Amino acid sequence: MGNSVFYFDDFCLNPLARELSRNGESIALAASAFDCLVYLIEHRERPVGKDELISAVWGRDDVSDNLLAQTIVRLRRSLGDAGNEQRCIKTVPRVGYRWMLDTQVVSQGSTKQAAAQSPTSNVEAISEATTLKPLRSKQVRRPLLVALLATLGLAVAYWGWQFHQAKPAATAMHFEQGTAIVLPAVVNASADWSWLRLGLMDMLSSRLREANVPTENSRNVLNLLNRADAEGGAKLSSFALVVTPNVTLSDNTWHVHLDAKSREGRIWQAESSSANVLSAARAASDLLLAQLGFGGESKPGSGTSRQEYLLRVEAAQLAGHPDLAHELIDKAPPDVRETPEFAVIQADFHCDEGKLEPCERALNDLLKQLPADKQPLLRGRVLTSLWYIYYRKHQFAEGEAALTEAVRLLQARKDNEALALAYLDRSHLEFFDGKPDEATADLGLARINYKLAGDTVGQAKVDTAMGEIAMRRGQFDQALSLEQSAYEHYQRMGMRQLLSTPLQGLIMSHKMLLQYADELEASDRYWPFDEKNMEFCDDNVRSELVILRALALADSGRTSDASTLLQQLNAQPKPDDDPILSAWANILLARFALERGETQAAQAWIAKAFTGSALDQDDDQRDYAEAMLTKVNVLQRAGKLDELKHTVATLQAWVGHRKELDDWTDIFVLRANAAQAWSEGRREQALEQLRLAMIKADKLGVPDLIVGVGQAYALALLSAGNVDQAVAISGRLSTWSNVDWRAAWVEACTYRALGQMDAWEKQRNKAQTLAGDRMQLTEPTLFSF
Structure with a gap:
C-alpha cells in the first residue's frame, strides 16, 4: 500500500x-x-x-x-x-x-520514502543486515570501501533521524475520552503468512497495552469490523487512535509500517525492517510508542518460531476457525508443546468448546506446573479461567479463594486486562454466593482496570453485571439504565453473542416496573430468532429467551400465544436442556391456564412442573418460593385442600432449613400462608398474612410485587366486608390502573362496592381490555393469592 x-x-x-x-x-x-x-x-x-x-x-x-x-x-x-x-x-x-x-x-513522500532509500530503519535491523550479508572477500578495493562507508554514513544518519523522530513526545497523548484500536494488518506476502493479518493485530494491541496505552481487545475490534452494515468502518472515527499495520516481505526482509491517526486528524508513522517479522513489528511499535509519548515501557520479546506458532493459533481463534486452531494445536511441534503458554492455549480451547472435564483437568495440571514465584502471570490467568468450573460445581467459596490468589498475582504484574477479568469473574461467584456488596466492590475494581486497558466491551460487561445486582436489590430503574447502556455498546461493537444477557435484564426490569409495552418491544429485538440473527445462542440461552418472550406476550394480554410458545419449547427438548428451565415453562403454563379459568389444565401443568427434583435444585430461593405459590393457587382454585395444606407445610419446612431469607421470598411465603388460611375459613389470619406481605412489598418498592400482593389483599378485604381498607389499597394501586389489569380490576371492584355503577362498568371494561384473553372479569370474589 x-x-x-x-x-x-x-x-x-x-x-x-x-x-x-x-x-x-x-x-x-x-x-x-x-x-x-x-x-x-x-x-x-x-x-x-x-x-x-x-x-x-x-x-x-x-x-x-x-x-x-x-x-x-x-x-x-x-x-x-x-x-x-x-x-x-x-x-x-x-x-x-x-x-x-x-x-x-x-x-506522500515521508518516512516510508526515506526508509525505502535506506537498507534498515533501526540499530537492530542494521546489525541483522550486516550479519546476514557478510562480505565474501577479505580484500575490498578502495572505491568500493569508500562507497560502503558512504552508504553506512547515510544509514547512520537515517537512523539518527529516526531516533530523533522517535523521541518521546513533550506531552504524551491522552486517552481520557477514548481508546486506541489496532486494525487487522495488511499483509503483502504469500498465503503462508496470511495468519499475520490477525496475529500481528493482536500482538501490537498487547504491546500498546503493555505500554499503558488503553487499547481495545482484538476480538472486540473484529466484531465491530464484521458488522453486516457499513457503519462499522465509519465508526472507527469514534476511537481516540486508530493504528493500521502494513507488513511486506521483500528480498527475505520484512518491512513493518504502522500508520496511526488520532480522532483529531493527527498522524504518526513508524517503520522497521528485519529478517524476522516479529522483531520488525516490535521495533516499529517501540518507535510509534515513543512518538506518542509512551516510549521505553514495552517488554522485550524473542521473535522465535515458537512465538510465531502461538500467534498462528491465536489468529485462527480470533478469525473464528476452531477447526484450524484445533489442527494447529494437534500438530504443534515439540518445542512449542513444552511451553506453558501453549498449555494455557490448549486448556482454554477445551473450555471454549464446552468440554468441562478436559478443561478442568488441563487447568489443574497447569497449576502444578506454574509456581507463583516463577510464572505469576500465567498462574493468575489459569486461576481466573477456573471460575466457571467452580460456578458449575456450586463451589463458590473455593472459587473465590482461587480468584483472590489470581488477583494478588495479577496486581503484582500490573496486567490491567487480566486483572479486570479476575475481578469480574470473582464478582460472579460472590453474587451467586449471596454477597452482593462484595460483588459490587469487585465490579468497581473491574471497571477501573478495563478502562485502563482500553477495553470498552469489558466495561459494558461490568454494566451488565451491575444491572443484575441492581435487579436483585429491586432497583429496576437503575438496572434499566445499566442494561440499556451495555446493550447499546454491544450493538455498536458488533458483539451479538453478548446481547442475550442485557436483553434478559431489560425484559425483566420492564416487567417488574409494569412497563409492558417496553417489555414486549425488548423481546421483539430478538424475536423471531431466525429473522433477528440470534442463531448463535446456545440451547439454554434460547430457552431462557423463549420463556421471557412468553412472559412479555402474557403481560400484553396474549396468554394463549404465550402458552403455545411454551408448549412448542417443551415439545423440542435438547440433550443439554437445563431441567429447571423446562420446569419453569410448565409453571408459567399452569399460571396462564389458571388466569384463563382452565383449572383442569392448570393442574396438569403444575403436576408436570413438580415431577422430579428440578425445582429443588434451583439456587434462587425466590424462584422456588414463587413456584410453590403458583402451585398453592392452582390447588386452592381446584378445591384440593389436603394437597394445598401439604404444599404449604413443605414450603414452611423449606423455610426452616434456609439460613437466610429476604423480604422478597417472605412475600411469597406469606401469600401461600394466606391462601391456606382463607381456604380453611380463617379469614382474619389470611388478611393478617396479606397485610404483612403488603408492608414488605411497599418496603421493596417494586411495582409488580406491590400490585400482585395488593390485588389479593384488596379483593380479600372486599370479600370480608372491609370496604374502606380495600379502597385505601385500591388508591395505592391506581398509579398502575392504566397499564396493569390487576390494578384496574381492583379499582373497578371498589367502585362496585361503593355503589358507583357507571364507574364500575367503565373500569371493568378497561380491566378486561388489559387482561386480554384471560377469563371474563365479572365477580370480585374469585381471585388468586
Whole structure:
C-alpha cells in the first residue's frame, strides 16, 4: 500500500488513512469493501482472481463467492458504477475482477520514502543486515570501501533521524475520552503468512497495552469490523487512535509500517525492517510508542518460531476457525508443546468448546506446573479461567479463594486486562454466593482496570453485571439504565453473542416496573430468532429467551400465544436442556391456564412442573418460593385442600432449613400462608398474612410485587366486608390502573362496592381490555393469592 494516494474520476483513496472521498466528501465503506477496493487498484495492471482477492481481504479461504460478489456490488454502487456498465470494476469471466479506471498515483513522500532509500530503519535491523550479508572477500578495493562507508554514513544518519523522530513526545497523548484500536494488518506476502493479518493485530494491541496505552481487545475490534452494515468502518472515527499495520516481505526482509491517526486528524508513522517479522513489528511499535509519548515501557520479546506458532493459533481463534486452531494445536511441534503458554492455549480451547472435564483437568495440571514465584502471570490467568468450573460445581467459596490468589498475582504484574477479568469473574461467584456488596466492590475494581486497558466491551460487561445486582436489590430503574447502556455498546461493537444477557435484564426490569409495552418491544429485538440473527445462542440461552418472550406476550394480554410458545419449547427438548428451565415453562403454563379459568389444565401443568427434583435444585430461593405459590393457587382454585395444606407445610419446612431469607421470598411465603388460611375459613389470619406481605412489598418498592400482593389483599378485604381498607389499597394501586389489569380490576371492584355503577362498568371494561384473553372479569370474589 505504501504512502501512495490514488485519484480517479472525482474520487480520492488514501489507503493508510483508510479514507475514500468524492469531491472532498467522505464516503463510508465497510472494512472488507475498502480492502477490496485497495487491492484491486494496487493490482490494476491485471485481473485479480477470486481466490486471491478473498485471501487478501478476508485472510481465509472459506469465504463464499456470493459474499465476494455482494461486496463488489456494494462497492460499485458506492463508486456510482451502477447497472451492467462495469465502468470501474469489470468482471472477468472464470477469473475474477479487474480495476478499469485511469488512476493517478501520488506519493506522500515521508518516512516510508526515506526508509525505502535506506537498507534498515533501526540499530537492530542494521546489525541483522550486516550479519546476514557478510562480505565474501577479505580484500575490498578502495572505491568500493569508500562507497560502503558512504552508504553506512547515510544509514547512520537515517537512523539518527529516526531516533530523533522517535523521541518521546513533550506531552504524551491522552486517552481520557477514548481508546486506541489496532486494525487487522495488511499483509503483502504469500498465503503462508496470511495468519499475520490477525496475529500481528493482536500482538501490537498487547504491546500498546503493555505500554499503558488503553487499547481495545482484538476480538472486540473484529466484531465491530464484521458488522453486516457499513457503519462499522465509519465508526472507527469514534476511537481516540486508530493504528493500521502494513507488513511486506521483500528480498527475505520484512518491512513493518504502522500508520496511526488520532480522532483529531493527527498522524504518526513508524517503520522497521528485519529478517524476522516479529522483531520488525516490535521495533516499529517501540518507535510509534515513543512518538506518542509512551516510549521505553514495552517488554522485550524473542521473535522465535515458537512465538510465531502461538500467534498462528491465536489468529485462527480470533478469525473464528476452531477447526484450524484445533489442527494447529494437534500438530504443534515439540518445542512449542513444552511451553506453558501453549498449555494455557490448549486448556482454554477445551473450555471454549464446552468440554468441562478436559478443561478442568488441563487447568489443574497447569497449576502444578506454574509456581507463583516463577510464572505469576500465567498462574493468575489459569486461576481466573477456573471460575466457571467452580460456578458449575456450586463451589463458590473455593472459587473465590482461587480468584483472590489470581488477583494478588495479577496486581503484582500490573496486567490491567487480566486483572479486570479476575475481578469480574470473582464478582460472579460472590453474587451467586449471596454477597452482593462484595460483588459490587469487585465490579468497581473491574471497571477501573478495563478502562485502563482500553477495553470498552469489558466495561459494558461490568454494566451488565451491575444491572443484575441492581435487579436483585429491586432497583429496576437503575438496572434499566445499566442494561440499556451495555446493550447499546454491544450493538455498536458488533458483539451479538453478548446481547442475550442485557436483553434478559431489560425484559425483566420492564416487567417488574409494569412497563409492558417496553417489555414486549425488548423481546421483539430478538424475536423471531431466525429473522433477528440470534442463531448463535446456545440451547439454554434460547430457552431462557423463549420463556421471557412468553412472559412479555402474557403481560400484553396474549396468554394463549404465550402458552403455545411454551408448549412448542417443551415439545423440542435438547440433550443439554437445563431441567429447571423446562420446569419453569410448565409453571408459567399452569399460571396462564389458571388466569384463563382452565383449572383442569392448570393442574396438569403444575403436576408436570413438580415431577422430579428440578425445582429443588434451583439456587434462587425466590424462584422456588414463587413456584410453590403458583402451585398453592392452582390447588386452592381446584378445591384440593389436603394437597394445598401439604404444599404449604413443605414450603414452611423449606423455610426452616434456609439460613437466610429476604423480604422478597417472605412475600411469597406469606401469600401461600394466606391462601391456606382463607381456604380453611380463617379469614382474619389470611388478611393478617396479606397485610404483612403488603408492608414488605411497599418496603421493596417494586411495582409488580406491590400490585400482585395488593390485588389479593384488596379483593380479600372486599370479600370480608372491609370496604374502606380495600379502597385505601385500591388508591395505592391506581398509579398502575392504566397499564396493569390487576390494578384496574381492583379499582373497578371498589367502585362496585361503593355503589358507583357507571364507574364500575367503565373500569371493568378497561380491566378486561388489559387482561386480554384471560377469563371474563365479572365477580370480585374469585381471585388468586
